[in-house]
Amino acid sequence: MFVKATVWKKGDTIGIVSPAGPIKREELERGIKIVESLGLRVKLGKHVFDKYGYLAGKDTDRAADLNDMFKDNEVKGIICSRGGYGSGRIVELLDYEVIKQKPKVLLGYSDITYLHTAIRQRTGLITFHGPMVASDMGESDFAKLSYDLLQQFFIPQDVIYTTAISPLEAIVHGKATGALVGGNLSLLTSTLGTPDEIDTKGKLLLLEDVAEPPYKIDSMLNQLKHAGKLEQAEGILIGDFTDCDAKDPETSLSFDQVLVDYLTDLEKPVLKGFRIGHCNPNITVPLGTEATMDTKTKTLHVSAGVRA
Template identity: 55%
Template sequence: MIAPERLIRGDFIGIVAPAGPIKIENLKKAIPFFEKMGLHVKLGKHIEKVHGYLAGTDEQRLEDLHEMIADPAVKAIIFARGGYGTGRIADDIDYDLIKRNPKIYWGYSDITYLHTAIHQKTGLVTFHGPMPVSDIGKDDFDELSAIMFNQLFKPMTLVYNEKVSSLQTMVPGAAKGELVGGNLSLLASTLGTPYEIETKGKLLLLEDIGEEPYQVDGMLNQLKLAGMLDEVAGIMVGDFAEAESELDPTLTMEQVFFDYFSGLNCPVLAGFKIGHCFPHFAVPLGVRANLSTYTKTLQIEPGVKETSL
């Protein structure tokens, strides 16, 4: 495991869009948020490009990412939004460049593909958290989601408990392991690729948006048949937003989760406000964590380390 160095006031962060095209007005609203933290913002030169449902061509999006990675002044790369497109550039990313220049990577949703690929190719800790265009630049961005950025400025242990949200035990137990996962549909899309999610002995986080119960059923079935649930240490069910079914009759999302998780020999805890939701409890991926359904807590080790002198 490689932990990136913490941020300090005066650092530069880079914002790039490796997936869907941005709303520039939302980005402009988000920049002052970072400036109030004492950070300088550098934008990818292609960040306003539009290529269909992509934020520029694959070559343009990859160029922006590589330039931010190689720039020694940029201490963190914040992804502007999700959407679709990170899987298209995953095979052309210079992972040796990332390993030689370890820094903070922050985002979620379609960025799950990059979290998984970067960690498995380099061992670098990355961060699953709210993004400038899709979250920070919106009027309803909340205080807790904002506070979660503090974990980038000093090493801190995070504790998620029922003070944040109500949690429901699906399978009782306690487990320790490396925290991995993110967006379910993106994790399913890595199966059979060189970037396939590794779940053995891991604590697996799952969240999604706009997927009906039968669609979530299909993706969980894919994970199950691929053996991804066989030796998982534990599962945290995050937020599944906008999941209303158009089918009648239908199974509920809770019934789908029960079908796939109730027979597992590991703890499963649901109700985490992690994903496409406010508040959005941001977490580092690739660090050790402790999950207990008995205390209804998820304790997560720090994702950053002290700055080298």
């Protein structure tokens, strides 16, 4: 059974943490202005600006910041500063009992996929795949649609994705319903064989990634296939695969050819073209709540992820 966090109100305090890669201060400061423009206050994690090589500080410190934000009664929601790498290193250091007792909105994507998966499967908490403070909100061209969809944290509302947002293409036709799960393909693949291995049985699987050539996408889809994750899903949603075209098309399959090879024989709906992931706009969707995809109408209907 999945658990919804309560809605935000104007004046609420939102925690900002860096559970993965290090950030630039100026980008975070620009993103904080976006958060504050929603009528929210901001509380920074103690180690939000730390740097330890390609990580935003030591594992224990990054985990402590996330644990502290869940423990803190003043904090009503948590937004990650950016992705990068490192979330998988801290999943065994999180206090899942506290997360169960104090469910809060957790927003992020990319490397945060590992946290979404671990937290949902260990606690039942619905989390949110969407823009982050430094890497998205901190950009000068942060899309108005991305901004507007943050309102779903203030009023429980379904997310209805249609071709009015972006063109959608059916790879396999059909209609399916199930809890929406998934996120970054690389991170989902990295959960296989771990205690947090992605559970796709009876669910709608969302996939997105960035800067991965077709042969690597092929390898990861192959691994998911042999692990049964594609077959067990009720339907598959293809989000944004930014900069994933072959550098030399004459010596490579195309990204679309790879999708056809792995997805057309599944006999379940596959819909491509969602502006979800490393893109602008980057549409926020709750992970863990019930959703329905329909290739005939080219729509995705995701139930509200928060409660009043």
